[in-house]
Amino acid sequence: MRRRDEKFPDNGFEAWGGYMQAKIAKLEEQYCLQAGKNEKLSNIFNGVSIYVNGFTTPSAEELKELMSQHGGVYHTYQRSEDFVIASNLPDTKVKNMSLARVIKPEWITESIAANQLLDYKNYLLYRNSRTQPQLNFCKNIKNEVSKVEPIPLESSNTPKSEKMLEVKEECVPISVNSTSHTDVIVDQSHEISDLKKNENSTKTAADPNFISEFYNNSRLHHISQLGACFKQHVNDLRENSNFKFPARMALKDRVCLLDNPANLSPLSFEKGKTIMHIDMDCFFVSVGLRNRPELRGKPVAVTHSKGGQARPKRAGVDRNTEFSLYRQKQAKKLSKVNGIPEEEIEFESRVDNITDEDEKYGSMSEIASCSYEARDKGISNGMFMGAALKLCPNLQTIPYDFDGYKEVAYTLYNTVAQYTLHIEAVSCDEMYVDCTELLKDINISVQDFATVLRAEIKEKTGCPCSTGFGGNRLQARLATKKAKPDGQFFLTADLVEDFMVDIKLKDLPGVGRQTTHKLESIGHSTCGSLQSLSLITLQRHLGNKTGAQLFDQCRGRDLNPLSFHTIRKSVSAEVNYGIRFENNDQCIEFLKQLSAEVHSRMIQYKVLGKCITLKLMVRAEEAPVETAKFMGHGFCNVVNKSTSLNNATNDVEIITKEVIALCKKQNVDPKEMRGIGIQVTKLESSNAKPTKGAMSKFLSTTKPIKDDLKCENVSDSMEEDFVENKNICVRPKYVSPQKVKTSSSPKHKSPVMESRKSPPAKRRGRPPKNSKPNQSTSKNLMNKFLQGPNIRDTPYKDPMIKGQSISKDTPLKDPIIKKIDVNEIVQEPSSSKDTVKEEKSQGLLGLPWEKVRELLRAWLESGQMPLPCDVEMISEYLCAMVISRNIDKLNIILNFLKRRTREMNCDRWLEVYEQILEQVQNTMIAVYGKKLFIK
């Protein structure tokens, strides 16, 4: 079965997102090498670069070779200057893309045959762009290919001409993947007869290709994946950086070249911090307009729909009923908040101006992004195409270009990352950057910095962006909004108070539709107005946290620090489109596929999970069977059910089994299902389990066990893997006592599962401790990482990854005073119920040195101050490295710590470093008789 990995052929962050550019460079390097080796036959293609899209004859591989032999350039990823070589393009892609440079492969072969560069215009795949494409089947060119025969294609061992002929016979271009730009070569011998079917039948989730087809086309899926990708990218950049930024000098030079450098009075932001928020302007549209200059300045929208054509209504659709159900539900909610009877409530709804009668404006394709010209007409993102056309009949539509978004985003991030890595990725086109240190370092004005950076981004990406600056992330963000489009704005400390008064509540981050409605229903729509409410009042309406957050926000305050490091807490996959089952088997089959999808993501993210949740959307009884949106979910009831496993797993069998069980328990008629989602939480790293560590042997006798680290014996073990390591079991006190029973069956095959109904039974044999995990952890941050002993580079079970947040347990006495985001740094070791088999607590000692470094890094970045017990714990760890004569790694960590504490320029941390160093040196003298040499 074709899965979406085809679209992300590298199946993982490394290649798909984060290392994209490296990958491109590598591919091209390989190409150059190869090209260099091959004999040059001509220079016909000097100055010509091509990019091959989809299946072609000759194949991409062969075209690459031909280009190489004849002086041309072959790109693995599409550049704007490339000719696109294609034998066929998926219908969807053709509809609106710029086709002026889409050329048939015969252009290459015939040019070679003629030994001169022929006019590509004679080989356009589509003569009139934006008209119905003429499908160009390979068979048509069978005879022409003979012209190419003299060309020495046989430079490899494969008899290519034969292969080509063979392929030609069988080849029919298939629109497998509208966004793939790698070759999709499929064995089609059995698929020709399926072509028609293929075009029409991947409609519902009962089709085996549905999931990949859907994900390939889902903008929300891509937005989500890209977001995760760039968060990871920032993680990776930081991980691999030496935090030297030579590009800063070039930046400074560019500032010097500015025509109008900012005048000298420096801007000052609250708390002396300079936080920048960058956001690309209508990102999808901007990317799409790069190759469509003719559409600039016009109202443009990115959508699946071509728009415009009136379509007959599908039988059974009853939009009026469906939409009225949405409105009723909304009214009910609001009524609950403000006490006004449902019937009297007025509010705006996105379905308001859509009715059954409007066939011409009936498209319910959503607008992913629209240009500012379109916004001027009242169009907004998320609006249905029909409604948008009503507002602006000449709205131009362009298709999605998910690969383009990825490339541009990658360029954006790398541009910023040249100057600083104090970056918090928000999404593929948006980030926060703490510029405080950067600006101080190169001593330029923030205005000049913004000007130069934005110019650079525009130059490199071809897309405009806006930046906002403030003393915290909220201010920066609001500043960006003010700056848009294609501008910059500086919300300096002196402006904040006045600025906030007029800010609309709905423009505050975190205030969405519901909250806006709630606040409006109690009479407030601006920050200035909301400032009159007391904290208590706000909390009563919105809850403690949200109320406090809003209380701060409407005054321009935001105590949430940027977080540069992200830790995943859940993995999920859901499909709420195209779910139409005729029978139970189809439903089960889909559950299996979706489970496999979740499984594959868990592999990709290297996590195991203990809690599986199934989400079902089921048609509400009153809702029409036929949905207003084609294959949409319509008006539904939503149910979530979860199951807690004893052991964290990523086993596809277990996941599938649990999911099916959860589904059966719901007893829903498969015909009524409209959406299905699977989520896995309580994550742990799936890295290898701890192995026996030598360190513990001598350390356990030398380490006093701290009070809050008190450990206990574990009488039974969690899994076989652990049993043999029982001698080294350690566990911190704060870990929840719930434990996992021994299983004698092989770990991942064991279907032993515990229903969530079961009591937290595993507590037997263990006194309930740990009623306050967060308290003990906040006492000593390092405690959270306790783990089985392990030295050096042996595989380990990483306890700090993907655990649960400890923060939600922290009660906020004063909701205005927010906690520092500790959970960004540290996580409880796996689930609180998890049992790491350990005999006694040994702090960090079980962790490999890289993990400790990672932990230190995250901690340093968090702004958390170390406590004496933390210092002691770090010292212990490093001293243990001395004892185990692991000096080279010790050196790395010490140097790391030294460098970072210097960088931070924080007295407390410098002091910490000195303390730690002292202890290490003492141990060095004890063990080696001399001190460690530190650069």
Added chain:
DNA sequence: ATCCTCCCCTAC
């Protein structure tokens, strides 16, 4: 009080 489960809300 605190935890857990099942939601709801938000953002991109």
Added chain:
DNA sequence: TAAGGTAGGGGAGGAT
């Protein structure tokens, strides 16, 4: 036609 995903924060209410 149309591609209504995904992760995180947080609240309500029941169990402990």
